[in-house]
Amino acid sequence: MGASAKFIDAVSRTGALDVSLKMKRSPPVILMYHGVTAARPAAGPVANCEGKHLALDIFAEHLRILRRTRRVVPLHEMVEGLARGEARDNEVALTFDDGYENNATVAAPLLADFRMPAAFFLTTGLVGTAEAIWTDKVEMAFDRTAKTTLHLRATDETLPLHTPQERRQAMLRTKAVLKRLPTPDFHHAFATILHALGDPDTAPSGDYRFMSWDQARAMSDAGFEMGAHTVTHPILSRMPFEQAAHEMLSSRDRVTQETGACSSTFCFPNGKSSDYTQELLDLCQQHFKAALSTERGPALPGELLTLRRLSPSGAGRGENIQWMLLRAR
Ligand SMILES: [Zn+2]
Numbered sequence: 142m143g144a145s146a147k148f149i150d151a152v153s154r155t156g157a158l159d160v161s162l163k164m165k166r167s168p169p170v171i172l173m174y175h176g177v178t179a180a181r182p183a184a185g186p187v188a189n190c191e192g193k194h195l196a197l198d199i200f201a202e203h204l205r206i207l208r209r210t211r212r213v214v215p216l217h218e219m220v221e222g223l224a225r226g227e228a229r230d231n232e233v234a235l236t237f238d239d240g241y242e243n244n245a246t247v248a249a250p251l252l253a254d255f256r257m258p259a260a261f262f263l264t265t266g267l268v269g270t271a272e273a274i275w276t277d278k279v280e281m282a283f284d285r286t287a288k289t290t291l292h293l294r295a296t297d298e299t300l301p302l303h304t305p306q307e308r309r310q311a312m313l314r315t316k317a318v319l320k321r322l323p324t325p326d327f328h329h330a331f332a333t334i335l336h337a338l339g340d341p342d343t344a345p346s347g348d349y350r351f352m353s354w355d356q357a358r359a360m361s362d363a364g365f366e367m368g369a370h371t372v373t374h375p376i377l378s379r380m381p382f383e384q385a386a387h388e389m390l391s392s393r394d395r396v397t398q399e400t401g402a403c404s405s406t407f408c409f410p411n412g413k414s415s416d417y418t419q420e421l422l423d424l425c426q427q428h429f430k431a432a433l434s435t436e437r438g439p440a441l442p443g444e445l446l447t448l449r450r451l452s453p454s455g456a457g458r459g460e461n462i463q464w465m466l467l468r469a470r
């Protein structure tokens with residue numbers, strides 16, 4: 142344990158962080174999760190190495206900390222407040238991106254125990270299928286390949302795959318390179334990379350699986366907010382506008398059709414400021430009340446279409462969320 146981790150540990154054992162959190166007024170915060178996993182260990186050296194799926198005991202610790210120190214409100218309630226220009230202190234909204242099955246089987250039951258609301262944004266082309274999201278296919282391919290090197294044609298570099306560390310590095314590099322490509326080039330490069338890795342099986346298992354529409358309906362019926370996160374999870378700014386508009390609106394229509402309602406907040410895939418265009422924000426304004434980005438920060442009334450979030454995923458300890466909330470401004 143490093144010096145700062147020791148300090149955090151010591152402070153949190155005294156309860157001082159809780160006291161500070163209760164005392165300090167902070168702007169509204171939207172927390173971004175992807176999954177909560179009850180499975181350990183991970184499927185391979187690459188699986189979940191970015192902490193996309195938080196361990197169940199850590200997620201439970203987050204909820205206990207939030208219950209003691211913050212007011213967790215439904216996302217739509219926070220958005221309505223922000224639309225009126227109100228940024229109410231110490232409010233937190235919980236969001237989950239993508240639509241993983243563990244949202245339905247692990248996260249939602251715990252949230253229900255805590256009587257806490259949350260919003261779940263679905264990649265509608267993957268819900269109810271045995272398909273994986275492309276980024277997870279990349280992870281599975283690096284966990285399962287028998288190859289010992291990969292040549293990335295897009296950047297003309299050769300990545301070694303001998304050790305678990307090298308596989309993780311190569312996976313991260315490959316995702317980063319693929320995310321930069323315009324959509325037609327992306328599809329070709331993605332297929333080429335999987336082929337170069339020996340076309341390993343990328344059928345999702347465990348935490349890579351997506352929920353079914355029955356599970357999504359049950360969550361909606363239980364009062365959770367279900368929202369649109371595109372059909373195929375592309376980076377919308379890398380594709381023609383018409384195609385991007387279809388990704389946004391048909392995912393909204395599918396959520397409405399399947400669950401009877403859809404969140405009036407849209408959630409941008411990847412969600413950095415370079416991942417959407419002004420044209421897409423204008424479209425968003427016509428069809429939604431708000432949209433979520435993945436840029437870091439509190440939720441501000443002036444940023445309704447590019448709401449910032451904080452991501453406690455990957456945080457190894459419950460205490461990290463206390464620091465994250467203390468420093469939100
Ligand atoms: Zn996503």
